């Protein structure tokens with residue numbers, strides 16, 4: 396069985412579906428600090444398969460140990476953590492506590508149980524903003540906020556672990572900008588409060604929850620002046636985890652691998668793609684640039700192609716259609 400920490404969350408739930416579709420059995424450990432238990436039922440609904448879910452904090456060593464004793468776990472996909480960049484600046488201790496302690500406790504328990512195959516959720520935020528594009532895995536690392544540092548520190552801990560004991564096999568996946576939802580419309584991204592990310596903001600404007608979108612800066616050195624990011628459909632991202640798991644099961648050591656589409660898309664391009672996919676007009680205003688934002692960010696995806704035999708399949712239109720289906724059905 397595969398243990399999925401944070402499996403009730405946005406990316407975790409889609410990955411559970413793809414793991415089950417690929418024939419794996421899944422145990423979720425989630426404390427629902429940023430998700431709802433009903434998501435587990437939706438995963439069962441989509442796959443027609445049972446999913447075990449344990450309501451627990453990954454930092455609770457005794458509880459985690461009991462999960463390893465109760466189920467025959469062969470590998471772990473570790474999503475559990477806090478993820479809001481802005482919040483991490485105002486609550487750094489909470490971010491370092493949750494994001495580091497969860498990994499330390501998990502790895503300690505895995506080691507005790509002799510389970511040493513791990514896929515970790517990292518992020519493109521580990522790259523220093525001054526790098527040239529596209530970002531290759533060997534680019535300079537460095538962060539501008541506590542959330543990013545927790546990811547970079549986690550990667551370092553995992554590299555050190557693999558150096559100390561060569562039976563570990565660890566893949567840190569550096570995600571670019573996951574958006575979209577499962578085609579069933581049953582699982583997707585449900586931010587609490589004001590969305591930090593572009594797509595949930597757009598879908599909430601489309602649904603009438605918010606009156607207009609704020610576009611931060613239209614004077615960047617890009618084709619239309621708005622920021623360019625590498626958007627990746629969450630189902631492609633989830634399938635990347637299944638490939639990474641298969642790769643990790645056959646190898647040893649620690650790797651960091653980008654998961655992105657390899658192409659950039661501007662904020663205005665996303666707005667227009669959404670309008671085309673749904674027929675809904677998105678009113679927006681141009682606001683000043685946000686501090687810390689860079690003009691362009693996209694991935695070099697050759698390492699994922701080479702090691703995982705993986706690349707994205709789903710385009711921006713699909714991302715917009717699926718994101719809207721989820722928002723409008725819920």
Ligand SMILES: NC(=O)c1ccc[n+]([C@@H]2O[C@H](COP(=O)([O-])OP(=O)(O)OC[C@H]3O[C@@H](n4cnc5c(N)ncnc54)[C@H](O)[C@@H]3O)[C@@H](O)[C@H]2O)c1
Nearest residue numbers: 401404405406426427428429430452453475476478516518
């Ligand atoms: N969404 C993105 O844009 C993005 C980009 C790069 C990296 N990531 C990383 O991917 C992972 C998953 O992201 P997501 O968007 O699905 O986030 P999410 O908040 O939807 O999912 C995280 C899940 O982990 C759970 N959780 C958090 N702390 C926990 C703990 N201590 N014990 C048990 N459960 C806990 C939450 O309840 C939630 O269900 C995170 O580590 C995040 O930092 C996300």
